[in-house]
Amino acid sequence: MDAKILNRYEDQEEDMTADDVLVERAKDGDGEAFGELVRRHRAKVYGYARSYTQEPFLAEDIVQEALIRAFLHLGSLMDSRRFLPWLHRIVRNQAYTRLQKGPQKREQPFSGLQEKTDWEDLDSILHRLGRRWSQPVDPATNPEEIMVRRELLQTITSLLHCLNPRERKIVESHFFNHLSPLEIARLFQISQANVYQVLSRSRKKLIQEKTRVVVDQYVQSRKEAGIMKKVVLNTPEAFSLHTWVTCVMALRGMLEAANRKLTLPMVMGLSGHAFRLTVVPEHVHIAGPTMFEFGPVLARGLRNLGFTSRSISDFKQAAGIEINANLVEPSLLGANAREKRQLSQVLPQALELIHRSVDRGYPVLAWDMFIPEFALIYGYDDEQKLLHAGDNCGHLGTIPYDHLGRGLIEDLFVLALDESFETDQRQMLIGALQMAISHARGEEPAFGATHGLDAYADWLNAFEKRTIEPNGNAYTLAIAHDARRNASDFWKEIAETWTDTTFDAIRPVCLQAAAQYGAIADEFAQLCRLFPFPAGGEPNDPQQSAQAIALLTSIEAKERQALVLMETMLHALTA
CATH class of the missing domain: 1.20.1260 (Ferritin)
Structure with missing residues (x-):
């Protein structure tokens, strides 16, 4: 065998062995080992993320989320020699989720699961955080790992403020003190059924608060990047079209902005x-x-x-069958009613798509902005957190960022032009x-x-x-x-x-x-x-x-x- 090839082969073997050892040490709580894995492979996974998107900031977001997930899931990787392919798989799945270009699958280990934590699963992450932070931190732990752990803990503990005192005590007893529902029932002198009800209600509140925090962080990141602004395009001529097919009205407005009249x-x-x-x-x-299927049909x-297109969606299955906007109380279509509905967990991604499209001069097709029909979003105001929208049904006005996806049907769908060909x-x-x-x-x-x-x-x-x-x-x-x-x-x-x-x-x-x-x-x-x-x-x-x-x-x-x-x-x- 050629000496250069042999040396390269031996170097690869050493790298593989080093990864293997580092993963095992990281599983045992060696923070420096995890930090070394991050330093060694960050450039590779960033390049891998860039293969999915040519936008550097989006690739960086994908990598950051992937590394957090890798940190939280490390105990589930049974074959330590497969760390890099496993990490690549997490990056790929994160890219699919962010770009809506493929199946949104959660990453799985190569040899089964002994424990599973998912940042999108609040129960899972609370259990993991409760266990990890009940352990003392080694002074020698890598600073990068300490920062990640602290940021995650701060996020979760800040979320707990959305709960009332009783709910918070029960949640902390369950997730951080590791008490069973039976033990909590005895401690608070309530039934186990009540414990489950409180935990379920609290989980919904926490998920909503998490989404609200992410939206606030997204707007704050725009401010820190110096791109906090107000952009309102010309009111689309399509709003004057006489057609019942509102999605075609919206498509026509998007094409007009792209000079395809x-x-x-x-x-x-x-x-x-x-x-x-x-x-x-x-x-x-x-x-x-x-x-x-809005996405595939409109994209086709x-x-x-x-034109190619990008879309973000979050549908409540079969909700439209149960509700007719023409037969409900008018108050259910108002802002107060929206405030009481659930926030969509894809709201941050939807806002990002809207900002990107409007900044390019293209309005965005959106569903259920005023009533369950299609509309166009043609502007935004970051300072006021308002979207400018309208349709050809007589609606024209502003809608708060966090009211997107909180209409009568509680569906969220936005679609933007991507590239022409x-x-x-x-x-x-x-x-x-x-x-x-x-x-x-x-x-x-x-x-x-x-x-x-x-x-x-x-x-x-x-x-x-x-x-x-x-x-x-x-x-x-x-x-x-x-x-x-x-x-x-x-x-x-x-x-x-x-x-x-x-x-x-x-x-x-x-x-x-x-x-x-x-x-x-x-x-x-x-x-x-x-x-x-x-x-x-x-x-x-x-x-x-x-x-x-x-x-x-x-x-x-x-x-x-x-x-x-x-x-x-x-x-x-x-x-």
Whole structure:
């Protein structure tokens, strides 16, 4: 073997052995050993984080969080020789969580778990902190480790101030004095059930306080970095659009800011929303039209328009099915009601995305800012901690940072433009056709609703059973009518204005599709007059129900014919 290769091999073996020894010493409480591991590998993991993001400050955040997690999880690493790959895995998972580009999995050891601590799991971290800080600190412990431990302890102890005296005593007894619920019950002369209730209630308070602290720290970090400011873009022209499909209003506003001024029918068609239909079985609830995966569907639509995007989301599953904003007390939509709702744990990431986008001159699409519809955030004020937002439903104003994600449904979703890329009309139309055809065939996650052509069967069934919720049915009809009217205009615009010879073969089919969707829109218009929003008419009246069934049956047949036309166009463009 070549001497250089042999020496390199021996050096690698020494490094591996050194890591192995350091990990074992660190597990036994040797702070200097952990500090040496950090010093040795910090540059490597920073480079690894930069492979996920080109933004240095974000890569540094990922590394910091990864090192804290590594410190807290070190006891779970069973194969000490695998420290660096294990650390890389933590960095990767942190990057996925921060960037929303992959599965948000928590790191796992290579050889099973004996104990597990997760910074996102308050119970786990409190148990770990209670145990670690009950032990004396070795004077020789590495200063870097001491700093990390002190910062974590200070954060947790400051969080405890959100509890009332009784709650705090019980929490400290459980986590720091290691008393069992039975022992706590005897000490405070209450039942074990009450102990569990107090611990559960306290945990929720602590999670909320943790989020609030993180938001405050985020704003403070902006101040320390000298980027604390107020930025308000021009009020988006999209707020004056007359459309029921508010997500398309928001997309149009974002595109305008990026100097891509397309007509409403063109944005509606290329983003796929001109061809969508989503119905909640049994009652045709108002949530139906917005029961889809916001992130993937909106991102795919934007790709058809030549843009990549980033999003942050936190959804309360099925909450939208239970609530209709038009049928609740108006006070539940106000600021006081928001104050009483839970803070989203992804709020800091959402604010970071908003700041980055607005600083670039692009408004941000957001869900449920005023009511459960889509809006645009087009400015922020760090000093006042206010977001400037509006929509085309008559809402325009400011919303506190910590009210984001605390609307009626308590969902948080924000999406921002990332980068533009070169595309052409042919690729844009192919993407839109593929999206429309996939939706028509029902190839989307259900989320408690029915998508595409299958939705008509559930809609007809609800009319036959006379279980229709009037307001939700009227809203679904208004959305469908608006979408199909724009679908007709979309195909007409392509046939008449896309002059490239590439489209000569499909131009006649485009005109047929325009006529077909125009006829569908006309029949939806009849249904809208029969069941006007918001009152909704009498959809469960036998005579009106029969009229609706006849019209929907006719619409469904026309939709199936329109699908054939789109499949014909897609085949011609991809052959």
